[in-house]
Amino acid sequence: MDDHIPKGELALYAFNPAAVSPERGAAIRNHTAVCFECQADLDFVSVREADLGDSDVWEPVVGSATYDSLMALGARITEEDRAAEQVLAPLLANPATIAWTNFATQKRFLTGGVARKLTDAAHGVCENEPIVALTYADAAIAVAEALPKETYPSRAIYEVIGSAWKERANALRLLGEFREALESLKRAERAYRELTDAGVPLATVAFVRAAVFYEQQRLDEAADMAEIAERGFAHGGEDDRRMKALYLRANVHYESRNIAAAMPLYRRVLEYGENRTDAEWIARASYALGNCFIEERDLGEASMYFHKALVLFREVGPSTERVRTEWGIARVLLHGGKPAEAIRRLRDVTAEFEQRQMVTDAALAGLDTAEGLLVSGQMRQIVPLARHLFTIFHKAAMLTGALTAISYIKEAAAAGTLTKEDLHVVRAFLRRAERHPDLVFAPPPKPV
Amino acid sequence: MQEPHNEGRIPPSQRSGEPAVSGVPSQFEEAYLRFGPLLRKIAAKKFGIPVQDVEPLVHDVFATYFLRWTTVEAPERYLVGAICNASRKYWEQADAAGLIFCGETPCAATPSDALLREVHSKVLLSRILGCVGAKCRDLLEGYYMNGETTRAIADRLRSSPATVLVLLHRCRKRALAAYQSMTERS
Numbered sequence: 001m002d003d004h005i006p007k008g009e010l011a012l013y014a015f016n017p018a019a020v021s022p023e024r025g026a027a028i029r030n031h032t033a034v035c036f037e038c039q040a041d042l043d044f045v046s047v048r049e050a051d052l053g054d055s056d057v058w059e060p061v062v063g064s065a066t067y068d069s070l071m072a073l074g075a076r077i078t079e080e081d082r083a084a085e086q087v088l089a090p091l092l093a094n095p096a097t098i099a100w101t102n103f104a105t106q107k108r109f110l111t112g113g114v115a116r117k118l119t120d121a122a123h124g125v126c127e128n129e130p131i132v133a134l135t136y137a138d139a140a141i142a143v144a145e146a147l148p149k150e151t152y153p154s155r156a157i158y159e160v161i162g163s164a165w166k167e168r169a170n171a172l173r174l175l176g177e178f179r180e181a182l183e184s185l186k187r188a189e190r191a192y193r194e195l196t197d198a199g200v201p202l203a204t205v206a207f208v209r210a211a212v213f214y215e216q217q218r219l220d221e222a223a224d225m226a227e228i229a230e231r232g233f234a235h236g237g238e239d240d241r242r243m244k245a246l247y248l249r250a251n252v253h254y255e256s257r258n259i260a261a262a263m264p265l266y267r268r269v270l271e272y273g274e275n276r277t278d279a280e281w282i283a284r285a286s287y288a289l290g291n292c293f294i295e296e297r298d299l300g301e302a303s304m305y306f307h308k309a310l311v312l313f314r315e316v317g318p319s320t321e322r323v324r325t326e327w328g329i330a331r332v333l334l335h336g337g338k339p340a341e342a343i344r345r346l347r348d349v350t351a352e353f354e355q356r357q358m359v360t361d362a363a364l365a366g367l368d369t370a371e372g373l374l375v376s377g378q379m380r381q382i383v384p385l386a387r388h389l390f391t392i393f394h395k396a397a398m399l400t401g402a403l404t405a406i407s408y409i410k411e412a413a414a415a416g417t418l419t420k421e422d423l424h425v426v427r428a429f430l431r432r433a434e435r436h437p438d439l440v441f442a443p444p445p446k447p448v
Numbered sequence: 449m450q451e452p453h454n455e456g457r458i459p460p461s462q463r464s465g466e467p468a469v470s471g472v473p474s475q476f477e478e479a480y481l482r483f484g485p486l487l488r489k490i491a492a493k494k495f496g497i498p499v500q501d502v503e504p505l506v507h508d509v510f511a512t513y514f515l516r517w518t519t520v521e522a523p524e525r526y527l528v529g530a531i532c533n534a535s536r537k538y539w540e541q542a543d544a545a546g547l548i549f550c551g552e553t554p555c556a557a558t559p560s561d562a563l564l565r566e567v568h569s570k571v572l573l574s575r576i577l578g579c580v581g582a583k584c585r586d587l588l589e590g591y592y593m594n595g596e597t598t599r600a601i602a603d604r605l606r607s608s609p610a611t612v613l614v615l616l617h618r619c620r621k622r623a624l625a626a627y628q629s630m631t632e633r634s
Contacts, residue, residue: 056570154508
């Protein structure tokens, strides 16, 4: 092969082929046809001739109006967040003060940073302290709605407003105020729709709405809404949130006893967790699949999945899920014809739920214990068990239809008429009463 | 059965982005410079948005992103999805549901490999321009970006058009050397 073409000559030729003699031009063409190194250099210079006229190429070097505007916005957001951190620190340290602070009338609070900080704070405490979260969200709304709509360019203020309303909905959902939660979601949606792109924000609204419908047992609507959220999150590259929406949809199917629809979704969640080596997702999906296999009466598979979940929950928590998984294993034993071992484990599980004041779970595990006693011919022992469950509800001040349901179990056991069907009816009632405390218990009709 | 999760955010501990220059956190500038060209190409080439309207759309998408970046899991996929939505909204072609989401895959207008290569090549060229020196940058910007003639540049530099051509040639050589140095390093 000939010697390489000097770089300068290649650059000259690329810029203007006529700048070299025809013979030299032919030599360059012949050489670059077989020399990939020189060809790459020639291509680079040739292509760059066109690219150098593109404003995108120059923007990082010389800037642009868009760049300047966005960097100014970025700096402003950062400064607002810093200032909000300072001004809200004493209030967030004492959440009660938030409730009686009039945010909308004090200038120092009227910034996007304060609204965002309050919204973030609401999100942070939502699961454990929904009442506090509601207070924060209401304050965030007061600030966000008081800000001029032109606070930020591109109508971006609607992102702040929408998020504050969405957080309010989240808190209300956890407080069982479903109608108000749905109203807040309407407000969030209305705000988000003012944005040029509202894909992921609207997916978030769809997700929270699905969760509210789920709590309300509006299961078809919940499934539809969760699917919309799934698609929205997928579109925005939000894989983890997409999986949360898919998991919710699976829970909806499980709740409707459509195990055939729930199982493939849980399997997708499991696959996702395994691909990411995410212990929490693997554990949650395994636990859920264990429950499905119990429903399918495939106790071997149920046991396998529960044990898989148990190992992970023991390692990474949360401990409540670990107890629920142990409950699942006890139910496998119960349905597998080992009532004595099941009863022993169920009593341990019930005690752990009681310790954690998880009253409904304690009662449901207690009903499984009652079933174990029933199948092993120890109906009389159900009476003190039911009395104990009654006390748990009473202590928790849950003076609902649940008390009537537990009393019904106690009396039927005392009379020797208790059946598995009775336990099934009470179990279903307690699950519903957890979300609807006003439900009235109606005993199942007895055959004449 | 377990309760559905909260919809979740990236915890503060995972947030990066120390302030870079003049109070602008680096993640804003990085995201804009890295993905801005791609978003413009998608809006213009895939959705046929008129050139003069592309810039406001890109601005809108980034402005919203800046306010919610802590909750975004995958910035590139988020921004691509966002510009697709924004472009659809611009044309108001789709119905209300279609306007928001477009299915399982990120977007029908997801950038092709060719488009990505084109954008990548331009981003690379931007980096090269950072290495050729201020005089060369001024010269190349005037000639290529602002469309100045060699005569106009020569007048500005108190020189001749022929000298400007020689200078341009040297600057291209310098750019080529910078490119080779970058590709060798990588």
